Amino acid sequence: xxxxxxxxxxxxxxxxxxxxxxxxxxxxxxxxxxxxxxxxxxxxxxxxxxxxxxxxxxxxxxxxxxxxxxxxxxxxxxxxxxxxxxxxxxxxxxxxxxxxxxxxxxxxxxxxxxxxxxxxxxxxxxxxxxxxxxxxxxxxxxxxxxxxxxxxxxxxxxxxxxxxxxxxxxxxxxxxxxxxxxxxxxxxxxxxxxxxxxxxxxxxxxxxxxxxxxxxxxxxxxxxxxxxxxxxxxxxxxxxxxxxxxxxxxxxxxxxxxxxxxxxxxxxxxxxxxxxxxxxxxxxxxxxxxxxxxxxxxxxxxxxxxxxxxxxxxxxxxxxxxxxxxxxxxxxxxxxxxxxxxxxxxxxxxxxxxxxxxxxxxxxxxxxxxxxxxxxxxxxxxxxxxxxxxxxxxxxxxxxxxxxxxxxxxxxxxxxxxx
Ligand SMILES: Nc1nc2c(ncn2[C@@H]2O[C@H](COP(=O)(O)OP(=O)(O)OP(=O)(O)O)[C@@H](O)[C@H]2O)c(=O)[nH]1
Ligand SMILES: [Mg+2]
Numbered sequence: 142x143x144x145x146x147x148x149x150x151x152x153x154x155x156x157x158x159x160x161x162x163x164x165x166x167x168x169x170x171x172x173x174x175x176x177x178x179x180x181x182x183x184x185x186x187x188x189x190x191x192x193x194x195x196x197x198x199x200x201x202x203x204x205x206x207x208x209x210x211x212x213x214x215x216x217x218x219x220x221x222x223x224x225x226x227x228x229x230x231x232x233x234x235x236x237x238x239x240x241x242x243x244x245x246x247x248x249x250x251x252x253x254x255x256x257x258x259x260x261x262x263x264x265x266x267x268x269x270x271x272x273x274x275x276x277x278x279x280x281x282x283x284x285x286x287x288x289x290x291x292x293x294x295x296x297x298x299x300x301x302x303x304x305x306x307x308x309x310x311x312x313x314x315x316x317x318x319x320x321x322x323x324x325x326x327x328x329x330x331x332x333x334x335x336x337x338x339x340x341x342x343x344x345x346x347x348x349x350x351x352x353x354x355x356x357x358x359x360x361x362x363x364x365x366x367x368x369x370x371x372x373x374x375x376x377x378x379x380x381x382x383x384x385x386x387x388x389x390x391x392x393x394x395x396x397x398x399x400x401x402x403x404x405x406x407x408x409x410x411x412x413x414x415x416x417x418x419x420x421x422x423x424x425x426x427x428x429x430x431x432x433x434x435x436x437x438x439x440x441x442x443x444x445x446x447x448x449x450x451x452x453x454x455x456x457x458x459x460x461x462x463x464x465x466x467x468x469x470x471x472x473x474x475x476x477x478x479x480x481x482x483x484x485x486x487x488x489x490x491x492x493x494x495x496x497x498x499x500x501x502x503x504x505x506x507x508x509x510x511x512x513x514x515x516x517x518x519x520x521x522x523x524x525x526x527x528x529x530x531x532x533x534x535x536x537x538x539x540x541x542x543x544x545x546x547x548x549x550x551x552x553x554x555x556x557x558x559x560x
Contacts, residue, residue: 298519372455375510397437458497510536
């Protein structure tokens, strides 16, 4: 299961079900058109039969009679066309072709073949219109589609407000668009993509790499980055991933093992630091995490190192003592960036957690981990909007390279069927 598979599966099946229903209806419509065309060909005499005693084609009634044939044929055709269309889609009629009104009725009646051929062509144009022309989706269809999507989005952990905003954007786009009948599916994917993009890209994030690069140029060093969040969300692993990424870019890094609370936390951090060939500053369990971080910053300054990545113990937003400890670290160290590490598998609960943390400490960015284990993936759409804090990266596995910049376009690629 790769990330966003759950949401992708849902979106794909809703789009597929809807577009194939529309395609089927159009096919039916097309057949009705063909039937109408055949019926029309049968009802149209090659030339009106003259009545006894009348001169062929010359009596004015014949003109009326021909006109009548044309009229009834068109009525018949439009009935055939509209019956299936009414409840699924509104087919935009091709530009009504004005039948050239004969200047002299008699002259027109004298060329019945030409009139017959005109009527026939007109039917063909209509068929072409149904097949190649633009289709406007009916209100009831749009509503049905949106309702199904709403359920899918909510089931996938997209927050209610974002779901509604997305659906509003989509509804507007679908009502405005005129879809070529054969492109319904790709048009739906395009509209869904555009509407989702509008929701996803509302919160513009800082780019960690360019932020760090900018700070390095300013020589106001070291850059201090503190990682916070609940227990087991992936803070320590994410620090290792970020260290790997920044080291690849040529930055020099120190890690502060400031989780002095959880058993084996220091050894875990040490393991990663050794694997990445990055220095680690540590103390014993029970030591003040702020003092460990202070030492790490001093070490970086003394050695001209550029970045200090500060770990912290996992804590619940309700634990006042541990939150107080975090506030102390924030006061003493004055980190440049505070990153909240949350696991996407927590779904919408992250939104409340982040908001609670924000009451005690500034949060500049979020890293959402374990996207590879998340069958839903909707949180990646909602968290930034709901908290106003941008997502910086997504964790997509346990390897050091499993860290992906949060790029709305890439997320939409992963979330949506290709066409
Ligand atoms: N599949 C997957 N596993 C992850 C990811 N990030 C972290 N993990 C795993 O999640 C578990 C917890 O990760 P840690 O880095 O120890 O989490 P933590 O937040 O530091 O935990 P505490 O310090 O105890 O609060 C480990 O087994 C990691 O390998 C990820 O993006 N995907
Ligand atoms: Mg940890």
